[in-house]
Amino acid sequence: MSILEANKPALQPSPAIAKTSQFKLARRSFKRHWQLYLLVLPPIAYFIIFKYIPISNAVIAFKDYNVVQGIWGSPWVGTKNFNAFFSNPVFWTLLQNTFFLSLYAIVVGFPIPIILALALNEIRQGFFKRTVQMVTYAPYFISTVVMVSMIILLLSPRLGIINQALGVFGISSIDFLGNPDFFRHIYVWSDVWQTAGYSAVIYLAALAGIDPTLYEAAKVDGASRWQKIVNVDLPGLVPTATIILVLSVGNIMAVGFEKAFLLQNPLNLSNSEIISTYVYKTGLLNADYSLATAVGLFNSVINLVLLLLVNGFIKRISGSGLW
Amino acid sequence: MFGINAEVQQKRQLQRANRVKESVGDRIFLGFIYLFLLFLLAVILFPLIYIVSSSFSSPLAVSSGQVVLWPVDFSTRGYEVALSNPQIITGYGNSLFYTFFGTIISVTLTVAIAYPLSKKTFFGRNIIMAFLVLTMLFNGGLIPTYLVVKAMGMLDTRWALLIPAAIGVWQVIIARTFFQTNIPDELAEAAELDGCGDLRFLWSVVLPLSKPIIAVLALMYAIYQWNSYFDALIYLKSPDLYPLQLILRSILILNTTTSGSMDAKTMLERQQLADLLKYSLIVISSLPVLIIYPFVSRYFTKGILIGAVKG
Numbered sequence: 001m002s003i004l005e006a007n008k009p010a011l012q013p014s015p016a017i018a019k020t021s022q023f024k025l026a027r028r029s030f031k032r033h034w035q036l037y038l039l040v041l042p043p044i045a046y047f048i049i050f051k052y053i054p055i056s057n058a059v060i061a062f063k064d065y066n067v068v069q070g071i072w073g074s075p076w077v078g079t080k081n082f083n084a085f086f087s088n089p090v091f092w093t094l095l096q097n098t099f100f101l102s103l104y105a106i107v108v109g110f111p112i113p114i115i116l117a118l119a120l121n122e123i124r125q126g127f128f129k130r131t132v133q134m135v136t137y138a139p140y141f142i143s144t145v146v147m148v149s150m151i152i153l154l155l156s157p158r159l160g161i162i163n164q165a166l167g168v169f170g171i172s173s174i175d176f177l178g179n180p181d182f183f184r185h186i187y188v189w190s191d192v193w194q195t196a197g198y199s200a201v202i203y204l205a206a207l208a209g210i211d212p213t214l215y216e217a218a219k220v221d222g223a224s225r226w227q228k229i230v231n232v233d234l235p236g237l238v239p240t241a242t243i244i245l246v247l248s249v250g251n252i253m254a255v256g257f258e259k260a261f262l263l264q265n266p267l268n269l270s271n272s273e274i275i276s277t278y279v280y281k282t283g284l285l286n287a288d289y290s291l292a293t294a295v296g297l298f299n300s301v302i303n304l305v306l307l308l309l310v311n312g313f314i315k316r317i318s319g320s321g322l323w
Numbered sequence: 324m325f326g327i328n329a330e331v332q333q334k335r336q337l338q339r340a341n342r343v344k345e346s347v348g349d350r351i352f353l354g355f356i357y358l359f360l361l362f363l364l365a366v367i368l369f370p371l372i373y374i375v376s377s378s379f380s381s382p383l384a385v386s387s388g389q390v391v392l393w394p395v396d397f398s399t400r401g402y403e404v405a406l407s408n409p410q411i412i413t414g415y416g417n418s419l420f421y422t423f424f425g426t427i428i429s430v431t432l433t434v435a436i437a438y439p440l441s442k443k444t445f446f447g448r449n450i451i452m453a454f455l456v457l458t459m460l461f462n463g464g465l466i467p468t469y470l471v472v473k474a475m476g477m478l479d480t481r482w483a484l485l486i487p488a489a490i491g492v493w494q495v496i497i498a499r500t501f502f503q504t505n506i507p508d509e510l511a512e513a514a515e516l517d518g519c520g521d522l523r524f525l526w527s528v529v530l531p532l533s534k535p536i537i538a539v540l541a542l543m544y545a546i547y548q549w550n551s552y553f554d555a556l557i558y559l560k561s562p563d564l565y566p567l568q569l570i571l572r573s574i575l576i577l578n579t580t581t582s583g584s585m586d587a588k589t590m591l592e593r594q595q596l597a598d599l600l601k602y603s604l605i606v607i608s609s610l611p612v613l614i615i616y617p618f619v620s621r622y623f624t625k626g627i628l629i630g631a632v633k634g
Contacts, residue, residue: 029446035521036439040451043436043490047455050487053471054463060470071470116363119356132360135367137620141612143550145568146605149575153601154370159388161373193367205628225349258553262576276465283466284557296464304461 061294074290081294090278098274101260102252105188110245113196114237117203118229136197148262151190152177177263180271187263187272202244203237210236238318246314250307253299275299378402378602382595385602401603404596411604413563414570421566422548425485429544430537432490437498438525443508452499455492465557472558483558484548484566491547494540497629501536502529539626542619546612567608575601 030037061081063074085091116136123129142150154160155176163173176182210232218228257276264272275295283292345353372392377385381396389395405411439445440452462468468487477483506529514524530537552568559565578597 026446029444032515033439033442033445033521036442036445039435039522039525040439043432044451044454046432046486046490047458049475050468050471050489051458051462054467055461056463057467057470058463060467119359122353122356123360128357128360132364134617134620135364138613138616139367139371141546141550141616142609143552143568143571143612145550145552145571145575146609149571149601149605150370150374152576153374153605159386159598161388161391164388193370197367201624202628224346225352258551262572279465280557284469289466289470293464293466296466300461300464307460 058293058297060290061297063290065290065293077290081291082298084291085295085298090273093270094273094275094278097271098253098255098276101184101187101274102255104184105191105255106245106248106252108188109192109195109199110241110248112192113199114203114241116196117200117207117237118233120200120204121207121233122225122229133197136200138197139194140198142194144258144262147190147194148259151186151263155186175267177265178267180268183263183268183271187259191259199244203240206237206240207233242314242318246307246310249310251303252306253302374602374605378599378606380599382592382599386595386598400596401599402607404600405603405607410562410570411567411574411607414565414567415607417563417565418549418567421481421484422545425489425548426541426545428485429489429491429494430540433494433498433540434525434530434533434537436490437495438502438529440495441499441502441506442511455495459492469557478558479560479564481564484554487558488547488551488554491543494543497626498536498540500629501533505536506532535622535625536629538619539622539629542615542622543626549612571604571608575604 057071060071060074062076062078063071064077064080065071065074069075120129120132139147155162157163157173157175157178160173162176167173174182176186214232214236215228218232223231253275255274255276257280260272260274261277261280264277276299279292279296279299282288282295369392373390376392376394377390378401379394379397379399380390381398382400384390384395385401436451436455440448442448472478472483472487475482477486510528511524514528550568552566552572555564555566555569556572559569
């Protein structure tokens with residue numbers, strides 16, 4: 001299941017002819033594939049310029065960056081920017097908002113695609129099944145801007161259809177987006193609406209790959225549909241589900257900027273300000289490059305550590321992780 | 324021939340027999356599954372239908388909240404207003420530009436790195452792959468990347484939307500997996516013996532054999548370009564370079580409507596039109612993607628699955 005593992009044999013020639021042969025191998029390869037080495041130069045330059053130089057640029061988190069002296073010329077200030085962030089009262093709010101938003105998204109967003117895939121797997125191939133798949137998959141292609149606009153229109157206190165429906169039951173209209181308590185529900189459930197069908201695809205493929213003899217055995221044993229789901233389908237989904245869970249828990253602090261930023265307004269900011277939106281505002285709107293970089297770096301490091309921890313943990317209990 | 328037919332028939336009979344054997348409990352359970360899926364279908368379809376119906380209603384019907392499911396007082400006024408707005412037209416044109424050229428650049432660069440990485444005899448492929456995958460785990464962050472784009476002189480130019488996010492590591496993995504499993508090594512060796520260079524082989528043998536994966540990559544990049552707004556938000560300043568999504572944001576979310584001094588009636592009309600315009604805009608901007616969607620969802624699924632096998 002690993003990206004790197006698949007190639008390992010190529011890197012490990014028989015130990016007896018280790019080093020010199022490695023060198024010869026390289027020379028032969030350069031000679032034989034010089035055209036391909038030229039071909040990979042532009043993409044590699046891309047990765048160096050747009051992915052690795054930014055990583056080295058992140059040193060400004062430890063500096064007092066100013067445009068005149070540039071990235072390397074600006075004075076070092078040690079952990080001043082980090083201290084400023086940690087001692088800022090906004091620190092804990094940001095951490096909590098980011099963490100709870102993400103946790104909520106996982107708790108809801110992880111099981112629903114699995115349930116959808118299991119349900120789709122039970123029904124007969126045909127028009128209805130195709131329609132359900134097609135329709136549940138479609139919202140994935142809607143852009144974030146349009147998605148948020150739809151949310152705002154549907155939830156609008158003035159003419160949103162939701163408030164009109166509530167009005168029928170005599171409930172006075174609610175300003176959903178102006179109330180911080182609703183922010184997480186809106187964010188998470190609209191996400192489920194948009195991505196459940198897309199996420200189910202991968203589970204459907206895993207279900208299709210389950211050994212058919214298991215189903216036959218279940219049938220012989222007189223298993224009901226429910227028992228078959230619990231005893232054959234679910235165990236068959238465990239490897240796929242594990243990977244997806246590792247990835248989402250590992251990325252728990254990396255909530256995307258795009259949707260939260262658009263759903264924000266001054267009224268719900270107490271729950272909707274997350275690390276990525278704060279980085280944008282401090283960095284690009286207030287032009288405090290060093291502080292914003294420090295916050296971003298702090299976030300990336302936490303993320304990486306979390307991902308490694310979760311992966312290690314899962315590996316220990318189930319024997320298979322991401323790598 | 325006969326044997327196979329008989330076998331098929333036997334199988335069908337067996338299946339029929341199995342279906343008959345289903346217990347009452349199973350049937351009730353299946354009934355619940357159908358109900359659940361119908362419910363999901365309704366929940367997903369309703370907002371979509373509501374938006375489209377509103378966009379085809381009259382300004383008054385929309386702003387007085389008469390639309391429930393179907394258009395009320397059918398009108399195309401919203402579309403007329405949207406399509407006569409120069410800002411929207413410019414945005415649409417820009418988005419087409421970014422999508423078209425962005426996709427070409429992205430697919431080219433992705434293939435350029437994915438194909439060499441798929442060859443077992445390409446020395447250093449594992450190091451290069453690790454070099455790419457590492458960027459998925461750790462990145463410099465918003466400001467350090469912004470500083471690079473600035474240093475490259477790309478700020479407030481069209482390049483800022485075409486280059487900084489050109490290659491996706493995930494897409495490289497998908498393409499590499501495809502090349503590995505679909506281009507036999509023997510083919511490349513035979514071509515080499517005949518004196519065909521790697522580039523010519525890539526161009527005249529690999530690419531024609533790889534149309535499905537090119538389609539997958541192109542779609543993924545194109546939809547990303549069409550839908551994204553974040554890069555434009557941070558890198559662009561001039562409104563005439565804005566892609567459609569950024570213009571949508573200012574009209575739909577920030578509610579910027581030009582209003583001067585006018586009498587109450589025009590104000591009211593304007594307000595009504597502004598409400599209607601939002602629905603039409605949503606439809607117009609999502610149209611290209613939703614039109615091609617039924618034809619391409621198959622490829623998209625394939626893409627996810629190829630990536631998942633080796634991911």
